[in-house]
Amino acid sequence: MTTNDPSASVRELIRQHFPSLTQAERKFANALLDNYPAAGLASITIVAGNAGVSTPTVARMVKKLGFGGYPEFHKALLRELEATGVGPTQRRANWSSAAPETHLLNRFAEAVTGNIQQTFAHVDKERFDRATAQLADADRRLYIVGGRITQALADYAFTHFQAVRPRVTHMTSSSGTWPHYVLDMAPGETLLIFDIRRYETNLLRLAEMVRRRDVRIVLFTDQWGSPVSSLADVTFNCWGEIPSGWDSSVATMMLLETMIAAVQERRWPEARDRYERLDELFDMTSLFRKFT
Known part of the structure; x- marks a missing residue:
């Protein structure tokens, strides 16, 4: 993903770039937001057809959002979908696998401070x-x-x-x-x-x-x-x-x-x-x- 804001969700990227989208691109963006993220989880041909736009329109829009191409855009949506459905056990496994060797107090302080700044x-x-x-x-x-x-x-x-x-x-x-x-x-x-x-x-x-x-x-x-x-x-x-x-x-x-x-x-x-x-x-x- 080549966007300047790697922490932003696809939904947020669409909102940020919406004013610069063409009418056809906005049609696809609105279709995606209406059924997010499911409307973007199929192949580019299928998602374009479901939104009533051409495949080049979808390809151009995902480029404007900062993605290298549709596969990268598709993977980002899949990662978001996976993240939203995990429970406490999987969440702990996700962070513990890459946890630095510092005290938990320090890790919490760093994480919470970053969350506030991002928010x-x-x-x-x-x-x-x-x-x-x-x-x-x-x-x-x-x-x-x-x-x-x-x-x-x-x-x-x-x-x-x-x-x-x-x-x-x-x-x-x-x-x-x-x-x-x-x-x-x-x-x-x-x-x-x-x-x-x-x-x-x-x-x-x-x-x-x-x-x-x-x-x-x-x-x-x-x-x-x-x-x-x-x-x-x-x-x-x-x-x-x-x-x-x-x-x-x-x-x-x-x-x-x-x-x-x-x-x-x-x-x-x-x-x-x-x-x-x-x-x-x-x-x-x-x-x-x-x-x-």
Whole structure:
């Protein structure tokens, strides 16, 4: 792969180069993104035919993305597909086979620091501001949901956004209750979703349901990209590989905290008034210790 950014996924490369693509190349790119990465896993003849374009069109597009040719492009998609489906046992095997002879603390620090740098380097400021505006719009309800692992991120997001603005709903972790929430969703409202590998089918089904109701989706996912990406209005890819059987949420949490701060600033001084009223209520409950 000859691209200047070897860490970028094929999906991200398409987004970066999309403005320079021809109309026919964009047709193939959109077909691939609509069924990513499966639409690009066959031969060049088949994928071109399925997208309704010529094989030279596909060949030219993959060159523009920085690949030496279609075989290299095809291998990149296969590597992404393999990476998204591995569980903790295989993840540990992947990193341990090439682990340097340093203390685990050092390896973790290096990996997490790199994840944060990669994540923030790939955040488009316009998309960030657009998502912040959606999340700050208190005239429309904000729903928040996560999966098996990312439910903790959803809970963290809810705790903070609920203090910053009104009309925030934390959807339960039980997907059987989700249709009840969708029933009351209105066009223009926002659903904040957290979904990382191995991507959860229920979250994709939820995204499909809310899109039919013209609900806007803000997605936090990993570097490979949840299938929900194809339905989201704004997607943030957060790097998470570490020397462990699990992925890290540190970069995701840092980006989330940045967004919480941005929403707070958009809503100041309304947010300040909510903080003060919330503190008065906490004083009535004696939840926190006082040192004066």
